[in-house]
Amino acid sequence: MxxxxxxxxxxxxxxxxxxxxxxxxxxxxxxxxxxxxxxxxxxxxxxxxxxxxxxxxxxxxxxxxxxxxxxxxxxxxxxxxxxxxxxxxxxxxxxxxxxxxxxxxxxxxxxxxxxxxxxxxRSEDRRREKVLQQLLREVSHRSKNLLAIIQSIATQTSQHSESIETYIQKFRGRVFSLSRSQDLVTDSGWRGAHVKELLERQVGSYLGGKLELVAFHGDNVLLSPNAAMHLGLAFHELIINAIAHGLL
CATH class of the missing domain: 3.30.450.20 (PAS domain)
Incomplete structure (x- = not known):
């Protein structure tokens, strides 16, 4: 009391x-x-x-x-x-x-x-509550997009896997690739990710300090969060295929 x-x-x-x-x-x-x-x-x-x-x-x-x-x-x-x-x-x-x-x-x-x-x-309190509600709605929207991408990955991976072991290995690699792209997007305050940094992040996951094996040419444009996720997966597939065929 x-x-x-x-x-x-x-x-x-x-x-x-x-x-x-x-x-x-x-x-x-x-x-x-x-x-x-x-x-x-x-x-x-x-x-x-x-x-x-x-x-x-x-x-x-x-x-x-x-x-x-x-x-x-x-x-x-x-x-x-x-x-x-x-x-x-x-x-x-x-x-x-x-x-x-x-x-x-x-x-x-x-x-x-x-x-x-x-x-x-209470003006400032209500303003903060409004901003928080907007952020929660945005987080919900982006979470749904991310889950949709993961669901698509799971479906596509299952269609091109000869065994459970192969499926698990491919699926884990693709989800890990997605998380690396997500880190870049989050670090940028959800503005997106630059192409060069996205490529280096994906290459670094498998080649470590051998980034010089992959050359980047062109404009280092800023991708939207959604585009960064999909292009990151594309880079992942190219890198995995290059390693599998002894090109890297």
Missing amino acids: VQRFLWHAQDLGEENLNSFFISALVDMRASLILQNESMRYLCVTGLPDCWTVQQGVTPVDEAIFGTEIAEKLGESKQRALTTGNTEQLEVRLDDDHVYEFRILAMPARSGDKQIITTIID
């Missing part, structure tokens, strides 16, 4: 205590609204820049937040007063600005209830 108020000196007057809390809240740039049970505003600290309080006038929800948000806040505050539970309300102003309102009804020393509304800027 969280202890919300740990200790204060018995001889510390209420006025000094209130001054301490208000100064701390202002310094923290906390966005807080304190109201009594009849919804009369008692104190406001640190509103986000999109909302303001008109000086010299006792504020009300509608004047600060507009009719639509004020109605939702009013309903949430009434529920907090009735149930004693903390109410939460998320408000999206546009694609870039999202705020969470946390509403809590607490007993005052007079015996009446007071309503504390905390406003939290």
Whole structure:
């Protein structure tokens, strides 16, 4: 259980205590609204820049937040007063600005209830969540593509293998080739892979330090991730055939 108020000196007057809390809240740039049970505003600290309080006038929800948000806040505050539970309300102003309102009804020393509304800027949190969702969708899409390639490899390998042992050897080699191409694509931040590096990666898997046995001529173009996977497999087949026939 969280202890919300740990200790204060018995001889510390209420006025000094209130001054301490208000100064701390202002310094923290906390966005807080304190109201009594009849919804009369008692104190406001640190509103986000999109909302303001008109000086010299006792504020009300509608004047600060507009009719639509004020109605939702009013309903949430009434529920907090009735149930004693903390109410939460998320408000999206546009694609870039999202705020969470946390509403809590607490007993005052007079015996009446007071309503504390905390406003939290969730814009950056929602932006990160959106980016994460996009990344997860992209990972899912690329995983499906990779599985489709592996399935195709398995099918083609089975059609040209005389035995289980031959099938396993060919299949492992092709999957290993695919993983080498995948490493290049991942290292590039999913931009793709350059042809020369792709060839060297595939050659290096079988010839080790003898890269000079294979010469590269032409433009070192950047391949898309999908093209890099397929061309990497093609290089693998050419290298394996060359080794099998004693050309490398």
